Amino acid sequence: xxxxLSRWTFWVAIAAYVAAIGLxxxxxxxxxxxxxxxxxxxxxxxxxxxxxxIVLRGVSAGRGPWGNMFEYSSLLSLLIxxxxxxxxxxxxxxxxxxxxxxxxxxxxxxxxSMALYTYPAPLPPALNSYWREIHVISIITASSLLTxxxxxxxxxxxxxxxxxxxxxxxxxxxxxxxxxxxxxxxxGSGDLDATDPPDYAPGADEPAVAVAGRRKGLLPASETLDRxxxxxxxxxxxxxxxxxxxxxxxxxxxxxxxWGWDPKETWAFITWVLFAGYLHARATAGWKGRRAAYxxxxxxxxxxxxxxxxxxxxxxxxxxxxx
Amino acid sequence: MADRPxxxxxxxxxxxxxxxxxxxxxTALILLLVLALAAVAGSLVxxxxxxxxxxxxERLHRDHPFRADLFQRLGLFDxxxxxxxxxxxxLLLISLAACLFPRTRALLRNVLxxxxxxxxxxxxxxxxxxxLTGEPDAALSRARRVLRRxxxxxxxxxxxxxxxxxxxxxxxxxxxxxxxxxxxLIGVIYxxxxxxxxxxxxxxxxxxxxxxxxxxxxxxxxxxxxxxHSGLLVHVRDFEVRYRDDLxxxxxxxxxxxxxxDGTSIGPVDIRVNHPANALGVKLYQAGYGWAPVVRVxxxxxxxxxxxxxxxxxxxxxxxxxxTLPWRGIxxxxxxxxxxxxxxxxxxxGLAALASLQGGEPLPMVENRNxxxxxxxxxxxxxxxxxxxxxxxxxxxMEKVSSGLVGEGRTEELAPGVTLAFPELRxxxxxxxSRDRGLGIMLAxxxxxxxxxxxxxxxxxRRLWVRAERSGEGTMLKVGGFALQRxxxxxxxxxxxxxxxxGVDR
Numbered sequence: 013x014x015x016x017l018s019r020w021t022f023w024v025a026i027a028a029y030v031a032a033i034g035l036x037x038x039x040x041x042x043x044x045x046x047x048x049x050x051x052x053x054x055x056x057x058x059x060x061x062x063x064x065x066i067v068l069r070g071v072s073a074g075r076g077p078w079g080n081m082f083e084y085s086s087l088l089s090l091l092i093x094x095x096x097x098x099x100x101x102x103x104x105x106x107x108x109x110x111x112x113x114x115x116x117x118x119x120x121x122x123x124x125s126m127a128l129y130t131y132p133a134p135l136p137p138a139l140n141s142y143w144r145e146i147h148v149i150s151i152i153t154a155s156s157l158l159t160x161x162x163x164x165x166x167x168x169x170x171x172x173x174x175x176x177x178x179x180x181x182x183x184x185x186x187x188x189x190x191x192x193x194x195x196x197x198x199x200g201s202g203d204l205d206a207t208d209p210p211d212y213a214p215g216a217d218e219p220a221v222a223v224a225g226r227r228k229g230l231l232p233a234s235e236t237l238d239r240x241x242x243x244x245x246x247x248x249x250x251x252x253x254x255x256x257x258x259x260x261x262x263x264x265x266x267x268x269x270x271w272g273w274d275p276k277e278t279w280a281f282i283t284w285v286l287f288a289g290y291l292h293a294r295a296t297a298g299w300k301g302r303r304a305a306y307x308x309x310x311x312x313x314x315x316x317x318x319x320x321x322x323x324x325x326x327x328x329x330x331x332x333x334x335x
Numbered sequence: 336m337a338d339r340p341x342x343x344x345x346x347x348x349x350x351x352x353x354x355x356x357x358x359x360x361x362t363a364l365i366l367l368l369v370l371a372l373a374a375v376a377g378s379l380v381x382x383x384x385x386x387x388x389x390x391x392x393e394r395l396h397r398d399h400p401f402r403a404d405l406f407q408r409l410g411l412f413d414x415x416x417x418x419x420x421x422x423x424x425x426l427l428l429i430s431l432a433a434c435l436f437p438r439t440r441a442l443l444r445n446v447l448x449x450x451x452x453x454x455x456x457x458x459x460x461x462x463x464x465x466x467l468t469g470e471p472d473a474a475l476s477r478a479r480r481v482l483r484r485x486x487x488x489x490x491x492x493x494x495x496x497x498x499x500x501x502x503x504x505x506x507x508x509x510x511x512x513x514x515x516x517x518x519x520l521i522g523v524i525y526x527x528x529x530x531x532x533x534x535x536x537x538x539x540x541x542x543x544x545x546x547x548x549x550x551x552x553x554x555x556x557x558x559x560x561x562x563x564h565s566g567l568l569v570h571v572r573d574f575e576v577r578y579r580d581d582l583x584x585x586x587x588x589x590x591x592x593x594x595x596x597d598g599t600s601i602g603p604v605d606i607r608v609n610h611p612a613n614a615l616g617v618k619l620y621q622a623g624y625g626w627a628p629v630v631r632v633x634x635x636x637x638x639x640x641x642x643x644x645x646x647x648x649x650x651x652x653x654x655x656x657x658x659t660l661p662w663r664g665i666x667x668x669x670x671x672x673x674x675x676x677x678x679x680x681x682x683x684x685g686l687a688a689l690a691s692l693q694g695g696e697p698l699p700m701v702e703n704r705n706x707x708x709x710x711x712x713x714x715x716x717x718x719x720x721x722x723x724x725x726x727x728x729x730x731x732x733m734e735k736v737s738s739g740l741v742g743e744g745r746t747e748e749l750a751p752g753v754t755l756a757f758p759e760l761r762x763x764x765x766x767x768x769s770r771d772r773g774l775g776i777m778l779a780x781x782x783x784x785x786x787x788x789x790x791x792x793x794x795x796x797r798r799l800w801v802r803a804e805r806s807g808e809g810t811m812l813k814v815g816g817f818a819l820q821r822x823x824x825x826x827x828x829x830x831x832x833x834x835x836x837x838g839v840d841r
Contacts, residue, residue, distance in 0.1 A: 137586050141609040250788045257781045264774070266609045268532065268620040268767040273385075273415050278378040285371040289364055291792075296360045314371075322378075 018068035021061045022086065022125065028058030029093070029118045036111035040230045048107045055097060055114055062090045078148045079139070081323055085124030089117035091156035099160075100240065106232055112163055143262035150255035155315060157248035158287065162312025164241035165305040172234040172302060238301070241308055242294055249287055256280050279318035286311035357426070358433035366427040373423055377414035380406060384413075428517065435513055442506050450490040450498035456800040456815035460822075461829045465812045465837040471495055471803035474810045474836075478801045481835045487799065497801040505794035505820065512787030518780035526773020528559040535569065535619075538627035538643035538763040542570040544596070545617055545768060565615035565770075566596030572603075574624055574764040582658070582699055587621050589764040606766065616770055623765030626662050626683050628708055631756040632749070639668060643761050646681050659697035661688075661709075665728050667717055674717045675736075676728055677749070680709045683760060685742070706760045711738040712749045795820035797828070801836060812837060 035051035066087055070077035077083045096113040100106050231237065259280070264270040271277060290307040293299035356362055381388040381395070392412055396403040410417035456462065467474050475492040482489050487499035533554030537543040545567040547554070573590040586607060593601040593614045604612040604619075612619040627643035646664035651657035661680040668675040682688040685705030687698040715733030741747045746756040799816035814833050818825035 137584060137608045140586070143609075246792045250785065250792065253788060254785055257785065260781075261778075265611060268611065268618065268622070268769055270774070270777070273374075273377060273382065275378045278374050282371045282374050282378075285367055285374075289367050289371075292360060292364055292367075296364070298361070299364065 014068045014072040018065045018072060021065035021068065022121070025058045025062035025065055026118060026121055026125075028054055028061060029114050029121075032058055033111050033114050033118065036107070036114065040108060040111065051110055052097065052101055052107065055093060055110065058114075059090060059093050059097065062086070062093070066090060076145055076148075078152060081128040082124045084148070084152065084319075085120050085128060088152055088156055088159075089120040089124075091152060092120075092159050093117045095156050095160055095244075099244065104240070106236070106240075108230060108232055109163070109167060109237075112167065113160065116159065116163060138266050141262060141266060143258060143265065147255060147258045147262055150251050150258060154248045154252035154255055155319070157244045158252065158283075158312065158315050161241045161245035161248060161287075161308055162315065164237050164244065165308030165312065167231055168234055168237035168241060168305050169302065169309065171229065171231045171237055172305070174229055175234055238305070241305070245287055245290060245308065245311075249291060252280075252284060252287065256284060275322045276318065279314060279322050283311055283314040283318050286314050354433065357430045360434070363427065363430045363434065366423060366430060370423050370427060373414060373420050376411055377420075380411045380414070382413060382415070388412075428520070431513055431516065435510060438506070439510055439514075442503070442510060445503060445506070450488055450500045450798070452491060452493055452496050452498045453800055454494075454496070456496070456802045456813050459800070459815035460817040461826065462813070462815045463829075463833045465814075465833065466806065466809060467803075467812055467837060468809045471805055471810045474803040474812055475801070477838070478803070478812070478836050481832070482799070482801075485832065485835070492803075495803055499799045499801070500797065501799075502794050502796035502819075504790040505796055506791075508787040508790030508794065510787070511783050512791050515780045515783040515787065518783065519777055522773035522776030522780055524773070525776060526771040528557040529772055530770045531556040531560050531564075532767065532769035532771075534622060535766045535768050536645055536763055537569060537571045537766065538645065539571055539574055539761040541643065542568055544568055545615075550768075565617050567601075567615045567617060568594040568596065568598070569619065569766070570594070571764055574762040576624065576701070576762075578701060582701055587624060587764075589621055589766065591619075606764075616772075618769055618771075620767040620769070621764070622767040625763050625765070626681055626706075627761045627763040628664070628679070628681055628706070628757055629759050629761060630666060630677075630679070630708070631758060632666070632668065632677075633754050633756070634671070635752050639670060640666060643763065644679065645763055646679065656697065656699055658699035658701055659691065661700075667728075669717055671753075673714050675749075675753075676713045676717060676730070676733065677755070678711045678713070678728055681760075682707050682709075703760050703762075705743065707740055707742040708757050709738070709740050710747075710749075710755065712736050712755075714750065793821075795825065797825055799829075799832065 032051050032055035035047055035054060039048040039051050066077050066083075069083060069086070073079065078087050093114060096110070100109065100113075232240075259277070260270040263272070263277075286307055290304055290311055293304040293307050381391040383389070383392060392403070395406070406412055410419065414420055472492075475495065475497060478497055479489055479492065482497065482499045485501070487501045488503075489497060489499045491497035531554050533550035535543050535545075535549060536551075543549055545565045547562060547564055570592045571589060572592060575586075575588045575590075576584050577586045577588075579585050589606040590603065591606060591612070592603050593612070595601060595615070601614055604614075606612045606619050606621050608621045611621075625648070626646050628646065629641070629643050631641040632639045644664045644666055646662035648657055648660060648662055651660060661682050664679045664681065666677045666679065668677070682700060683704075683706045684698075684700035684702050685707050687700045687702075687704070688707075691698045712735070713728075713730050713733035714736045715730075718729045718732065736750050737748075739747055741755060741757045743757055743760055746754050749755050796819040797816065798818075799814065802813040804811045804813065814829075814836060816825075816829055816832075
């Protein structure tokens with residue numbers, strides 16, 4: 013009964029999220045603040061239904077609702093949406109990337125309910141420890157933030173490329189103008205006031221936001237995206253570190269060894285290494301910017317592998333009945 | 336030839352270059368990525384010694400001999416023990432140390448040194464002036480109080496100036512974080528090196544001793560292990576599996592009494608999954624279980640064997656439920672002339688076995704209900720091998736003398752004068768026994784890693800200078816400062832500090 017209700021609210025949440033994505037896209041195109049606010053409200057509503065679904069699932073299973081892949085996916089996508097709404101929308105006042113974040117959450121949920129759904133069930137004895145709560149909750153919190161960091165890094169790479177192209181085009185325009193102005197005596201004055209002075213190049217001091225509105229593009233400036241990515245990853249990294257340590261402590265109690273290069277452990281380690289690389293790269297001359305962002309994206313891909321590929325395709329100690 | 340440097344100079348130059356390269360962040364980043372790549376290889380190629388990997392490696396050798404051979408040569412079947420994996424992390428640690436030594440020295444200098452005084456404070460990124468009433472000295476002593484309350488390190492007033500700084504914790508944390516990996520490594524080497532891990536198989540009612548012979552060669556011992564086994568005595572009173580309604584196991588419990596080597600009691604313990612027992616420096620983990628039928632063989636009324644026999648489950652085919660299969664055990668009787676061996680199959684739940692036979696659908700046998708054994712007795716020369724397999728026997732040099740079935744509490748005749756009895760069915764427990772003295776060090780390293788990480792990511796180095804100059808009746812307070820990290824946040828902090836210094840209530 014509660015299991016069915018949980019399933020039903022889950023679909024309500026998906027429907028609300030899809031509507032929110034539509035509104036976010038409309039907001040990107042129209043930039044009408046009202047549409048943006050409406051998108052947020054619908055997304056918050058979806059998150060409410062989603063939370064209800066997860067709580068009901070926990071009640072139905074008689075345990076914390078993070079015991080298998082379906083439950084984990086559901087909770088993960090809720091945390092991604094909430095972290096986005098709180099950190100990006102409320103704290104930073106940016107609404108323009110909602111469609112991407114909520115879109116990723118819906119993708120995760122859709123995949124979970126189509127491929128990974130299992131009926132709520134109790135767990136094998138190895139999982140019967142309070143360390144399960146500690147380990148899984150910190151893993152899932154860190155994962156949601158790392159996912160946001162990954163999305164921001166991907167968007168950054170797109171935006172950064174666009175800005176570079178734009179800057180190039182500006183320079184080309186400027187050069188052309190300069191060439192045209194080289195013979196002013198012949199044709200009288202051109203429409204000089206309508207263009208920037210030829211030595212003006214966006215990106216030197218100010219970010220490309222200064223470029224004319226038509227070309228500004230839909231996304232926030234690359235600098236903003238970079239900062240967003242860094243902040244979320246810098247929050248997530250200690251949590252991930254703690255989650256891995258907690259996992260090792262638990263493994264020592266449950267399996268009698270703290271580290272065994274089990275596929276899950278190995279990929280958690282690879283993810284940790286890549287994000288550690290990201291944090292270092294961002295503070296290193298010659299690596300900040302694009303290279304750091306590539307590392308962030310690699311870490312994100314590794315996170316997805318840690319979660320999906322290791323559970324579904326590689327058998328190890330972290331494989332449990334019913335995925 | 337005169338302008339070519341001599342060999343030692345060139346050598347020193349290239350060593351210096353190698354050292355500089357090694358300690359650059361670029362090298363460290365690349366090594367970090369290579370380490371990740373190696374771990375990827377380790378997760379994709381089956382690793383020898385991992386559960387199920389032996390069969391996979393064998394299959395690879397059979398189906399793709401070339402690839403398997405290549406993997407073998409590259410050490411890909413044992414990535415984490417390979418020389419190149421060791422090389423990668425050793426280089427990484429050297430690179431790390433090379434980077435950390437100068438930073439640690441610089442930090443010590445910074446901690447010992449007092450903040451630097453400057454004359455002009457208006458050249459910094461942040462600057463503010465506030466006119467105050469009162470004497471400059473009063474303003475400065477107030478500034479000193481305010482800054483100390485805000486946990487700045489303060490120097491002065493000297494020459495009407497105060498220098499203050501904050502945020503050394505960032506570097507301290509960062510260094511603690513990075514150095515902790517060496518501590519972690521020490522913990523691993525010390526713990527693994529001086530420790531051991533092995534499995535103990537103990538039937539209910541039996542006592543097992545934590546000594547070298549107790550492991551039947553199953554113990555993996557560290558490189559510096561010097562046979563100092565604890566001698567702990569483990570008497571297993573009872574083993575229990577609790578099942579749920581769907582026959583999936585819910586809890587495994589071994590109830591045991593622990594004792595010192597001389598027999599003085601330590602006390603009773605319950606060993607469960609996630610609840611290891613800890614005594615005399617060793618830990619006992621619940622690792623497995625099985626059935627141990629007590630079998631008694633007598634010749635002319637003289638007992639030859641009378642002990643619980645460890646039986647194991649043969650590997651199940653993919654579409655089989657292993658719980659429906661009988662358990663297998665072998666009793667070797669080398670003292671008989673001629674020698675004998677008996678191969679047993681145990682059906683722990685006789686009722687389920689019977690129902691499976693009648694219904695055609697195999698049923699799981701998880702309970703002890705009317706158990707029975709089927710047996711094949713062989714006579715002849717036992718194969719002369721050092722290692723006895725629990726579930727297989729080479730009978731090529733032997734002849735079968737009898738086979739049959741014996742129920743619990745029954746006695747059957749194997750051969751003239753030789754009887755087999757099955758008085759009762761017990762369970763046995765499998766405990767993993769390990770000692771790792773490095774765990775404390777590793778835990779400390781883990782805590783330092785976490786504690787270091789937080790200020791390393793969130794604290795920032797900030798410097799402030801306050802100068803008070805007489806201006807007319809009152810004082811002009813000049814405040815300058817900058818932050819090396821998190822500059823956005825410093826802007827607000829600077830404004831608040833200035834208000835505080837000027838005595839403005841916010």
